[in-house]
Amino acid sequence: MMTKMREVGSVDAQLSPRATNAFRSGAFSRSVKELTGFYIILEEFFMVENVRKAIKIDEFIPDGLTTSMVDDVFYVLQSCCRRATSTSSVQSVLAVLNGAINLLNNEFTEALQRKTRELNLGSKLFLGGVGVSKTGSEIATALNNLDISSEFVLKLRHEIADHCVEAFPAPADRVKLQKVKSCLSELAETSNAFKQVLNAGLEQLASSITPRLRPIVDVVATISYELSEMQYTENEINDPWLQKLLHAVETNVTWLQLTMTTNNYDSFVHLIIDFIVKRLEVIMTQKRFNQLGGLQLDRDARTLVGHFSSMTQRTVRDKFARLTQMATILNLEKVSEILDYWGENSGPMTWRLTPAEVRRILSLRVDFKPESIAALKL
Numbered sequence: 001m002m003t004k005m006r007e008v009g010s011v012d013a014q015l016s017p018r019a020t021n022a023f024r025s026g027a028f029s030r031s032v033k034e035l036t037g038f039y040i041i042l043e044e045f046f047m048v049e050n051v052r053k054a055i056k057i058d059e060f061i062p063d064g065l066t067t068s069m070v071d072d073v074f075y076v077l078q079s080c081c082r083r084a085t086s087t088s089s090v091q092s093v094l095a096v097l098n099g100a101i102n103l104l105n106n107e108f109t110e111a112l113q114r115k116t117r118e119l120n121l122g123s124k125l126f127l128g129g130v131g132v133s134k135t136g137s138e139i140a141t142a143l144n145n146l147d148i149s150s151e152f153v154l155k156l157r158h159e160i161a162d163h164c165v166e167a168f169p170a171p172a173d174r175v176k177l178q179k180v181k182s183c184l185s186e187l188a189e190t191s192n193a194f195k196q197v198l199n200a201g202l203e204q205l206a207s208s209i210t211p212r213l214r215p216i217v218d219v220v221a222t223i224s225y226e227l228s229e230m231q232y233t234e235n236e237i238n239d240p241w242l243q244k245l246l247h248a249v250e251t252n253v254t255w256l257q258l259t260m261t262t263n264n265y266d267s268f269v270h271l272i273i274d275f276i277v278k279r280l281e282v283i284m285t286q287k288r289f290n291q292l293g294g295l296q297l298d299r300d301a302r303t304l305v306g307h308f309s310s311m312t313q314r315t316v317r318d319k320f321a322r323l324t325q326m327a328t329i330l331n332l333e334k335v336s337e338i339l340d341y342w343g344e345n346s347g348p349m350t351w352r353l354t355p356a357e358v359r360r361i362l363s364l365r366v367d368f369k370p371e372s373i374a375a376l377k378l
Contacts, residue, residue, distance in 0.1 A: 039087065040095045043080055047096065050076040051103050055111045060137075065144045065261055067115075073108055074152045078159065085163040090176040093164060094183055101186050104153065109193070112149060115142040116201045125208050126252075133255075140259035143201050147261045150194035157187040202264065206271035212252050213272070216245045217279045221286070225293030226366060232292045242300055245276070246307050254311065262313060269312045273319045276304075280323060289364050294330030301327050322352045329353075329361045335372040338362065342378055 054072035061068055077100045084096035124135045164180045219241045227235070253272055257265050284297065301324045308316045317324075332338060338358065339345065353361065355378035362373045 036087065036089050036092055040092055043084060043092075043096050044099045047076060047080045047099055048103065052107065055107060058111070060141065065141065065259070066148050067141055067145060069108075069111065070145050070148050070152070073103075074149075074156065077103070078156060081156065081160050082163065085160065085167045088167045090168070090179060093160075093167075093180055097160065097180070097183050100156075101183070101190065104187075104190050105193070108149070109190075109197075112142075112145055112194070113197060115145065116197065116204075125205075126212075136256050137259045139205060140256055140264070143198060143205070143264050144259075144261045146194050146198035146201065147264050150191045150198065153187050153191040153194065157184050157191075160184060198264070199267075202267050202271060206268060206275065209252050209272060210275045213245065213248055213276065214279065216241065216248050217276060218283070219244070220280065220283050225287050225289045225296055227290065227292040227296055229292070232296060235296060236299075242303055246303075249307075249311075266312045266314045269308065270314065270316070270319065273308055273316060277319055277323055281326070284323070284326060285360065285364070287364065288366050289330045290366055291331065291333070294327060294332075294365070298324075298327035298331055321350075325349075325351065325353050326361050329358060330365060332362075332365075335362060335368050335376065338376065338378075 051073050054069045054076060058067050058069035080096050081093075081100060084092045087093075125132060125139065161181065161184055164177060168176050168180075223240050224231075249272065253269065256268070260268065287293075289297070301320055305317060305320050305324070308319075328341065329338060341349070342351070342358075351358075358378060359373050359376065362368055362376075363370065
C-alpha cells in the first residue's frame with residue numbers, strides 16, 4: 001500500500017492534464033487521502049503515548065551517562081518520522097514532524113528541566129569537604145541529558161532532511177521540500193534551547209565549586225612579586241600558592257569527569273578557568289612587581305596553561321591570553337621594549353590588552369618611570 005501511495009505522486013508526468021485531474025479526483029486518490037489521514041492520526045497517537053511512557057519510566061542506566069528517556073524518546077521520534085517520510089506524503093511528513101517538535105518543545109523539555117530544577121547544588125554536592133559521588137552523578141546525568149538531547153535533535157533533523165530528499169526527488173517536489181525544510185528549522189531552535197538550559201546548569205554547577213577555590217586564589221594577594229634572586233629560586237622549589245590551587249582544582253573538579261560527557265566536562269572546566277583567570281587578573285593589577293616578579297608571573301601562567309590543557313580537549317591558551325600578556329609586559333627590561341611587541345611588531349600575537357591597560361600594567365613595575373610610560377605611543 002505504501003508503494004501505491006508513493007506512486008500517486010508520480011502520475012502527473014505520465015498523464016495529460018485532463019487525465020491527471022480526473023485521476024486526482026477519482027476514487028483511488030480519495031482513498032489514499034483518507035488512508036493518509038487515518039495514518040497520521042494513528043502515528044501521532046503512537047508517538048505521543050510512547051514519548052510520554054518513555055518519560056514516565058525514565059531511569060538511570062548503569063555505567064551510562066544519560067537516563068533511559070533520552071535514547072527512548074529519540075528512538076520513538078526517529079521511527080515515526082522515518083515511517084512518515086516513507087509514505088512520500090508531504091502532509092504526513094509535516095504532521096508527524098510538527099507533532100515531534102511539539103513533544104520536544106513541551107513535554108520532553110519539561111522533563112529535562114525538571115531534573116535540573118531538582119538540584120540544590122551547593123548543599124548536596126559536597127559533604128565534609130568531599131564530593132558526594134551519588135549526587136555528582138545525578139547532577140552530571142541531568143546535564144548530560146541536555147547535551148545529548150541537543151545533539152540528537154540535530155541528528156534527527158539531518159536524517160529527516162536526507163530521507164525527504166529521497167522521498168521527493170522530482171523537480172515538481174521542490175515546493176514540498178521547502179515546506180519540510182521550513183519545519184525542520186524549528187528543530188535547530190529546539191537544539192539551541194536545550195543548549196541554553198544546559199549552559200545555565202553548567203554555570204550553576206561551576207558556581208557551587210568556585211567558592212571552594214576562591215580562598216586559595218585570594219592568597220595570591222598576600223604574596224610578594226618583588227623578588228630577590230634567592231626568593232625566585234625558593235619559589236621554584238616551594239611554590240607559595242599555585243600547587244595548592246591546582247590540588248584544589250583536582251579535588252573539587254576532576255572527580256566529576258567520569259560522570260560527564262566530554263563536551264559538558266570541557267565546558268565546565270572552562271567555566272572554572274574563567275573564574276580563576278578573572279580573579280587573578282584583578283589581584284595582579286593591585287600588586288607591585290620587579291623583573292623577577294614578572295618572570296615569576298610568567299612561570300605561574302605557563303604552569304596554569306599546562307595543567308588545564310591536560311584537563312580538557314579544548315584549547316585553553318586563549319583563556320590565559322590576557323594573563324600571559326601581562327607577564328610579558330612585566331618581564332621587559334625597559335619601558336620602550338614594549339614597542340618591539342606592539343602594533344606592526346606584534347607578529348602572530350593578537351593583543352587582548354588595550355593601550356590603557358598596557359600602560360597600567362607597565363606602571364606596576366617598581367623600576368619603570370611614570371614619565372617613560374606616559375611618553376609611549378601605543
